[in-house]
Each structure stands twice: as structure tokens, then as C-alpha cells.
Amino acid sequence: MTPEVLHAIRTRRVVRHMTAEPIDRDQLIEVLKAARWAPNAGNRRLHRFVVIQRPDTVRLVRMVAPGMFQHPAAIVVICIDWRRVAQYGMPRQNTGVYVDVGTALQTMLLAAHALELGAGPVTSFSKAAVGVLLNLPAQLSPEVLVCLGHPAAGGPPPMRPRERITWQSLTDWEAFPDP
Amino acid sequence: MLVLSEDEALELLAFLVTAARTQVDEAPEYAPLRLLTAAHRLSAAILARVSPATRQVLSESLAQIGAVETPSADPDSYRAKLDALCAALARHLGAHFGRSGGR
Numbered sequence: 001m002t003p004e005v006l007h008a009i010r011t012r013r014v015v016r017h018m019t020a021e022p023i024d025r026d027q028l029i030e031v032l033k034a035a036r037w038a039p040n041a042g043n044r045r046l047h048r049f050v051v052i053q054r055p056d057t058v059r060l061v062r063m064v065a066p067g068m069f070q071h072p073a074a075i076v077v078i079c080i081d082w083r084r085v086a087q088y089g090m091p092r093q094n095t096g097v098y099v100d101v102g103t104a105l106q107t108m109l110l111a112a113h114a115l116e117l118g119a120g121p122v123t124s125f126s127k128a129a130v131g132v133l134l135n136l137p138a139q140l141s142p143e144v145l146v147c148l149g150h151p152a153a154g155g156p157p158p159m160r161p162r163e164r165i166t167w168q169s170l171t172d173w174e175a176f177p178d179p
Numbered sequence: 180m181l182v183l184s185e186d187e188a189l190e191l192l193a194f195l196v197t198a199a200r201t202q203v204d205e206a207p208e209y210a211p212l213r214l215l216t217a218a219h220r221l222s223a224a225i226l227a228r229v230s231p232a233t234r235q236v237l238s239e240s241l242a243q244i245g246a247v248e249t250p251s252a253d254p255d256s257y258r259a260k261l262d263a264l265c266a267a268l269a270r271h272l273g274a275h276f277g278r279s280g281g282r
Contacts, residue, residue: 016247063190066198066213069246124205126197156245160252 008113015118015147016069017155023073023148027115028053031076031148034111038103041096046084047104048140050077060133065145067124069156072147077130078104083139101143108146118151182225191220208249211261215244233275240267 032049040047052058052075061075062068080097090097105121112119122145130142163169183191198213222237229237243260250257 063193064197066194066201066216069216124198124201124209126200128200129193129197156247159247159249162251 008110012109012113013158014120015149015151015155016120017152018070018072018118018147018149019152020071021073021150023053023117023150025053027117028074028148030115031108031111031117031119035076035104035108038100038107040100040103042088044084044088046081046088046097047100048079048081049104050079050134050136050140050142051075052077052134057133061125061130061145064129064133065122065125067122068145068147070118070120070147070149072120073149074147076108076146076148077134077142078144078146079136079140079142081139082141098143105144105146112148118149120147121145122147182228183221187224191217191224194220206251208251211257212247212249215241216246219246230275232271236267236271240264 028051032051035049052061053073058072058075061077062071078101080101082092085092085094085097109119109121123143125142125145127142130136130145131140134142136142194217198217202210202213219241222241226234226237241264243264244257248257
């Protein structure tokens with residue numbers, strides 16, 4: 001891993017305040033290309049990315065997403081394709097498909113950061129409403145909205161954690177002591 | 180006086196209804212956050228069309244609580260801020276609706 005990658009990981013932030021400037025289609029494609037390289041269990045690719053750039057659709061989706069503080073120029077909806085999950089014989093309660101939503105999400109966030117775009121994930125939204133607004137086929141469940149736009153000054157500060165977070169506070173080494 | 184257009188009212192209504200749904204599955208600490216976000220959005224929508232006194236209380240008091248602040252990090256401070264907001268609002272209600280008498 002190069003120092004540039006570590007720097008990108010450390011300096012990425014959730015951007016909750018964006019300008020009204022549209023995103024170039026080429027930049028959007030770069031974000032999607034990056035997500036194609038996200039680690040994915042068994043290289044099965046059980047997800048679909050639905051990209052929204054039309055301002056009227058972005059506005060409608062924002063209306064049913066209470067967790068969306070920003071006014072994004074574009075949204076990528078990461079969906080799980082449950083028909084493909086079933087085709088692999090995987091039970092619905094398999095959590096691996098959600099892990100792969102996370103790897104795609106983080107890869108998109110880092111790619112956007114590398115392109116000097118602002119990005120922020122939103123999971124607080126009505127899946128039912130987004131499904132209707134986007135005419136999603138029944139086998140696709142929208143899992144996270146990736147908001148993309150040009151960062152603007154003056155947004156809300158990051159959410160404060162309950163206690164100070166360090167890598168040590170998140171980590172244990174080897175096995176836990178015998179009970 | 181109409182202070183909210185149909186579009187604005189619909190947008191706020193959609194926020195409230197979908198927030199009710201998402202809150203069923205989310206951390207309880209998000210509940211006050213969502214209500215305050217709705218208050219912020221309502222305030223933003225009506226600010227230009229309300230009386231100067233209402234405008235002042237909305238722009239000054241609501242701003243005391245951060246847009247993504249939750250009770251989790253500092254519950255006592257959060258309660259105190261909400262109490263201050265409620266008190267400021269109550270004072271304005273009394274003045275706006277012309278409370279008479281009282282004890």
C-alpha cells in the first residue's frame with residue numbers, strides 16, 4: 001500500500017454539505033469503475049449500482065431519505081440482487097452480501113475523495129419508497145445511498161462519538177483470556 | 180397566512196413519514212435528531228414569511244443544536260440545549276399568542 005492510499009484513507013470524511021454544481025459523467029464513471037474492484041466474496045458480484053443524476057429524481061429520493069443532510073449532485077444506490085443470491089443457493093440470512101455492500105461503499109467513498117469529490121453514505125431512507133421512485137425490480141433491494149457532489153464550506157461538524165476512538169480502543173490481540 | 184407551499188409541505192410530510200419508518204430499525208438516539216431535522220426544515224421553509232419575532236427565535240434558538248448532534252456524546256449537555264430551546268420557544272409562544280393573566 002502506498003503512502004498516498006493511507007493518506008486518502010485518513011483524510012476522507014463524510015461530506016454533508018455540497019454545492020449545486022453537477023458532477024462530470026467521467027468522474028462518476030471513475031467512482032463506479034473503482035467499485036468494480038472492491039473485494040467481493042467469491043467474486044460473485046451480487047449487487048447492482050443504480051446511478052441517479054437527474055435533479056428531479058435526486059430531489060425525490062432525498063425527500064424519502066431522512067438521513068440525507070446534503071443536497072447531492074448524484075446518488076449511487078447500492079442494491080443487493082436477491083435473485084442472483086438465490087441462484088447461488090445462498091440463504092437470505094447470509095450476511096456476506098451485506099459485507100460486500102460495505103466494501104463497494106467504502107471503495108466508492110475513497111474513489112470520490114481521490115477525485116476531490118465529496119461523498120457520504122445514507123442508510124436512513126425508506127427502501128419501499130426508493131423502490132417505487134426508481135421502479136426497482138422486485139429482486140433488487142436498495143441498501144445504501146452514496147451521495148456525491150462537490151464539497152461546500154460550512155457544513156455540519158462530524159457526529160461526535162460517545163468516547164474517544166483510537167485504533168487500540170477497537171482492537172484486541174490474539175485470543176481473549178480464559179473465562 | 181399561508182407560510183408553506185404545497186411542495187414544501189409535501190416534502191416535509193415525506194420526511195416525517197419515512198423517518199417514522201426508518202426509526203423503527205435505527206438507534207433510539209436518532210429519534211430527537213430526526214425531529215429536530217424536521218424542525219430545521221420547517222423553519223427554513225417558513226423563515227422568509229413569518230413575523231420578525233418568530234424569525235428571530237427560529238434563527239437563533241434552533242441554531243444552538245448542531246444539525247447532526249445526538250444525545251449520545253454528551254446526554255446532559257444535549258438535554259440542557261433542548262430545555263433551553265423549549266424555554267425560548269415557550270417564551271415566544273406566550274408573546275405570539277398573547278397569553279393573558281397567568282400566575
